[in-house]
Amino acid sequence: MGDYVWFHDVSWHASYAIYFFVIGILAGLSFLSYGSWITPALRPLREKAAYLSLALLAIGGLLLIADLSQPLRFLNTLNPMYLSFTSPLAWGALNIVAFGVASVLYILELRKGQDSARGKLLALVTALLALGLPIYTGYDLTVHQSRPVWNTPVMPVLFVALAIASGSAVGSLLSGGNAEAQKVLREYMLWSTAGVGVILVSILGTTNYGGSAQELTFMILTTGTMGMIFVGVGILAGTAAPVAMLFLAHLKQQTTGLMIAALLILLGSAALRYALLMGPQQLQTLY
Amino acid sequence: MSEELRVSPIETRGVAGKKRYAMVVDTRRCIGCMACQVACKAEYDTPLGVNRTWVPYKVVGTYPTVKKQFLPRLCNHCDDPPCVRNCPVDATYKVEDGGFVLQRYERCIGCRSCMAACPYNARFMLPAHRTYSSITRVVDKCTFCFHRVTQNLVPACVQTCIGRSRVFGDLNDPTSEVSYLVAKNATQVLRPEEGTKPHVFYIGADRNATEFGRDAYRQPEVMEPERSAFNRHFKI
Numbered sequence: 001m002g003d004y005v006w007f008h009d010v011s012w013h014a015s016y017a018i019y020f021f022v023i024g025i026l027a028g029l030s031f032l033s034y035g036s037w038i039t040p041a042l043r044p045l046r047e048k049a050a051y052l053s054l055a056l057l058a059i060g061g062l063l064l065i066a067d068l069s070q071p072l073r074f075l076n077t078l079n080p081m082y083l084s085f086t087s088p089l090a091w092g093a094l095n096i097v098a099f100g101v102a103s104v105l106y107i108l109e110l111r112k113g114q115d116s117a118r119g120k121l122l123a124l125v126t127a128l129l130a131l132g133l134p135i136y137t138g139y140d141l142t143v144h145q146s147r148p149v150w151n152t153p154v155m156p157v158l159f160v161a162l163a164i165a166s167g168s169a170v171g172s173l174l175s176g177g178n179a180e181a182q183k184v185l186r187e188y189m190l191w192s193t194a195g196v197g198v199i200l201v202s203i204l205g206t207t208n209y210g211g212s213a214q215e216l217t218f219m220i221l222t223t224g225t226m227g228m229i230f231v232g233v234g235i236l237a238g239t240a241a242p243v244a245m246l247f248l249a250h251l252k253q254q255t256t257g258l259m260i261a262a263l264l265i266l267l268g269s270a271a272l273r274y275a276l277l278m279g280p281q282q283l284q285t286l287y
Numbered sequence: 288m289s290e291e292l293r294v295s296p297i298e299t300r301g302v303a304g305k306k307r308y309a310m311v312v313d314t315r316r317c318i319g320c321m322a323c324q325v326a327c328k329a330e331y332d333t334p335l336g337v338n339r340t341w342v343p344y345k346v347v348g349t350y351p352t353v354k355k356q357f358l359p360r361l362c363n364h365c366d367d368p369p370c371v372r373n374c375p376v377d378a379t380y381k382v383e384d385g386g387f388v389l390q391r392y393e394r395c396i397g398c399r400s401c402m403a404a405c406p407y408n409a410r411f412m413l414p415a416h417r418t419y420s421s422i423t424r425v426v427d428k429c430t431f432c433f434h435r436v437t438q439n440l441v442p443a444c445v446q447t448c449i450g451r452s453r454v455f456g457d458l459n460d461p462t463s464e465v466s467y468l469v470a471k472n473a474t475q476v477l478r479p480e481e482g483t484k485p486h487v488f489y490i491g492a493d494r495n496a497t498e499f500g501r502d503a504y505r506q507p508e509v510m511e512p513e514r515s516a517f518n519r520h521f522k523i
Contacts, residue, residue, distance in 0.1 A: 003502075006341045006360075007513050008411070010404035069397025069412055073376075076396050082376040089375035089400055145369055146406030146481050162294040211480070212499045218503050283503055285514075287408055 026056035028167010102184035134159035164192035169262035230275035237270010297335030361507035362409035362429035370401035
């Protein structure tokens with residue numbers, strides 16, 4: 001009563017969560033495109049995944065640049081005189097550019113229409129660079145020592161698992177009625193989403209049993225609107241439900257169940273990214 | 288000097304020949320006049336809605352024995368600043384001799400990574416339009432009045448503090464007033480668990496003000512009216 005506090009806006013807004021979502025899908029699609037060179041069942045996805053991945057990179061890149069308050073200065077992140085490698089953002093900027101270059105070269109090779117050794121090598125390089133994208137975005141949160149939830153070593157792992165899950169979900173939607181591809185993608189979705197669930201349980205555990213900041217953040221994440229987004233949409237509808245459906249689809253060979261599970265995974269991964277980005281920032285707004 | 292407490296090479300605790308400026312805030316002397324906040328605003332023409340220094344307070348106790356607990360706030364010019372580590376383009380940096388954590392406005396890309404990294408909310412984004420300055424849309428913060436201190440003056444907030452609640456000086460100089468105050472009084476720093484080694488020391492700060500309390504729990508929808516009011520005024 002009668003207290004005077006100063007309002008501080010959150011540092012990163014929802015557009016950053018959309019960027020995380022887009023970058024996760026494109027990384028997952030790159031894994032699938034490389035996977036098609038090893039697993040014949042995924043062959044129909046090779047070109048589609050590569051093209052969509054590059055298109056999403058353009059969208060994600062524009063989102064990231066537009067989110068800067070000085071958009072044109074994004075070039076500073078590529079200036080070797082300015083780069084500070086203690087920041088994951090610097091590594092991320094280089095990773096994005098390298099992925100973009102590799103992705104274009106890979107697509108040019110694909111357009112030749114031959115299954116060449118160079119194509120496979122470029123697919124591998126693109127997939128490895130794509131792996132760096134969810135790792136860097138997770139690491140980008142992890143390094144903030146004062147933020148509960150973010151400052152946990154599992155964040156990069158969670159983002160990689162989310163990338164595989166959401167990329168496979170988009171792959172499943174792209175595959176349509178291709179039973180062979182769906183069979184492989186179902187396995188990818190099932191185990192990556194189950195992995196997401198396990199990581200979320202461990203995050204919730206360390207958050208709930210942490211210090212006062214962690215406990216308060218746990219309360220923010222699990223109650224009210226944020227609770228509905230994080231627990232309701234992210235964990236129950238977007239993680240637990242698709243795992244159950246994928247497991248049942250595994251038993252009954254249902255394609256419709258797979259498609260619904262894929263949609264739920266996409267919805268859940270978007271919700272989780274939003275909640276994990278915004279929730280831990282709320283506590284400090286009035287500190 | 289307890290130089291054995293140095294963890295990171297960026298820290299200057301007890302380094303011979305290096306100044307380590309710090310501020311001691313004696314909250315027992317603070318009367319909440321906000322003159323420091325006004326002096327800072329006057330010194331830097333800080334826009335409406337944001338502050339380099341601010342003085343929040345909490346009313347503690349039970350009626351009739353209640354009192355206001357002031358906690359003047361500013362950038363803590365940490366010895367191991369997380370904002371410096373997190374800036375991708377070296378737009379924020381630490382001055383080795385003095386320990387000032389400063390900002391290169393012409394280099395800042397506005398990614399807000401430093402704002403997210405700061406445990407003290409010391410950083411803010413400058414709005415798109417300012418009357419007397421062309422420095423806009425970049426992150427800004429307290430500089431410990433670098434321009435004044437290098438001219439042998441004290442920061443504007445210290446100069447104006449009517450109760451001498453704020454004291455400024457070199458912690459590496461054992462004869463300075465801040466060294467004396469830190470040595471002779473029980474002092475606190477904000478959020479010591481973060482390992483940032485702040486250079487703002489408080490005497491007599493109330494834990495109701497320094498720690499996260501139950502009232503820090505606010506749902507986003509409760510925060511939304513404040514956020515939208517902030518953003519309405521403060522188009523970035």
